[in-house]
Amino acid sequence: MTDPQPMSIFDQDQLAACVQCGFCLSSCPTYEVTHLEEHGPRGRILAMRLAEEGELPLTDPDLAASLTTCVQCRACEAVCPSLVEFGALMETARAELNERTPPRGLRRLAHALGFRALVRRTAVRVASVGLAVAQLLRLDRVLPDGVRPAQRVRLRHVLRRYRVPRGGRGSAPDDRGEAFVFLGCVMDGMFRDVHQATIDVLDAVGYDPRIEPSPPCCGALSAHAGREDEAHRMARATIDAYAGTTGPIVVDAAGCGAAMKEYGTLLGTPEAQAFSERVVDLCEVVDAAEVAAIGRSVPLTLAYQAPCHLRNVQGLADQARTLVSAIPGLTLLEPDDEQLCCGSGGIYSLEQPGFGDAMLARKDASLARTGAHGVVSGNPGCAMQIARAGWDIHHPAQLLARSLRG
Ligand code: SF4
Numbered sequence: 001m002t003d004p005q006p007m008s009i010f011d012q013d014q015l016a017a018c019v020q021c022g023f024c025l026s027s028c029p030t031y032e033v034t035h036l037e038e039h040g041p042r043g044r045i046l047a048m049r050l051a052e053e054g055e056l057p058l059t060d061p062d063l064a065a066s067l068t069t070c071v072q073c074r075a076c077e078a079v080c081p082s083l084v085e086f087g088a089l090m091e092t093a094r095a096e097l098n099e100r101t102p103p104r105g106l107r108r109l110a111h112a113l114g115f116r117a118l119v120r121r122t123a124v125r126v127a128s129v130g131l132a133v134a135q136l137l138r139l140d141r142v143l144p145d146g147v148r149p150a151q152r153v154r155l156r157h158v159l160r161r162y163r164v165p166r167g168g169r170g171s172a173p174d175d176r177g178e179a180f181v182f183l184g185c186v187m188d189g190m191f192r193d194v195h196q197a198t199i200d201v202l203d204a205v206g207y208d209p210r211i212e213p214s215p216p217c218c219g220a221l222s223a224h225a226g227r228e229d230e231a232h233r234m235a236r237a238t239i240d241a242y243a244g245t246t247g248p249i250v251v252d253a254a255g256c257g258a259a260m261k262e263y264g265t266l267l268g269t270p271e272a273q274a275f276s277e278r279v280v281d282l283c284e285v286v287d288a289a290e291v292a293a294i295g296r297s298v299p300l301t302l303a304y305q306a307p308c309h310l311r312n313v314q315g316l317a318d319q320a321r322t323l324v325s326a327i328p329g330l331t332l333l334e335p336d337d338e339q340l341c342c343g344s345g346g347i348y349s350l351e352q353p354g355f356g357d358a359m360l361a362r363k364d365a366s367l368a369r370t371g372a373h374g375v376v377s378g379n380p381g382c383a384m385q386i387a388r389a390g391w392d393i394h395h396p397a398q399l400l401a402r403s404l405r406g
């Protein structure tokens, strides 16, 4: 066996920026599961340094395990006093690992079929209808727990046709122009009720909602899985699809919104940067004071779980929480581990079921301690993961639509 060679794949400045202070450890959900250094951000950055300097090959089993157990929640990045861009370092590591040790056997087949399906709207629709039928007939019970599509996938949701009001007949006094609802892949397949709520809310606050163009997938799942070229292709296709349009692109899935806001960094072009500046979360286009003034009562007591990519990447957790809290009659409670990931992480809960289940169990316990009757979450992965623990999930758009439209 040849000695490992120094590599030149990581951003040297970023690796050097980590002063190993450990300030990030308590924010790391995988470190909180094992309390082992290799499952925390500091250990992972050290692993990258060892690979970069040629001390150990990146494919060393322990080193690779340290990197692949990261859920990529970026909580460490949000609290790091040295501003280490951990997300970019980890995406580099994943892309390199995917290149050097591609998935084998059944995992390879699952990746090939799954990622190929994401860019084909019909394939996602067929799969969603299949899962809904399986659930209706209770055939889903033969699937392993981590793969079962929770109670979320209902025929009435996946077969829904969007009702898009024409001409911006919003209830707000001003016509705020066109706003484009990004449909995406999983959201369009399984969460059409959430998209409909987003359309209704935009209409209610004076936008002219549009669902076309509808590029199939933002590429976030591919980027997290280390499928770098594919993620770049999807980003470029998404940007191209919106060419010739103006106005905000409203994203009601926090992970997709985070990825699309980072296209500028991902592709490094002025066009991508300009596109990213158009991408907004629903909480950026709906005014909390307006909701408090004109909204109807929604008498629910719910716990608020900010999706990691809304909090740590978009920096919008407080804004989103304030907006939902403004709904009259709604009581919003805060779990005591709000900053920790639920263990979803795209396909992480499937690929790392041990960590995913441990993180979900901790999240379930913290949600239960609030005394809430349900959970507010604005990301499909979090919604499906937390629903596995038996919680009713409400998307902010659905609560807003209920308040503004009844
Ligand atoms: S990533 Fe940041 S917070 Fe964590 S050990 Fe390094 S410098 Fe400290």
Ligand code: SF4
Pocket: 027, 028, 029, 030, 031, 039, 040, 041, 044, 069, 070, 071, 072, 073, 074, 075, 076, 077, 086
């Ligand atoms: S991205 Fe999340 S899981 Fe990964 S090291 Fe940072 S805090 Fe831990």
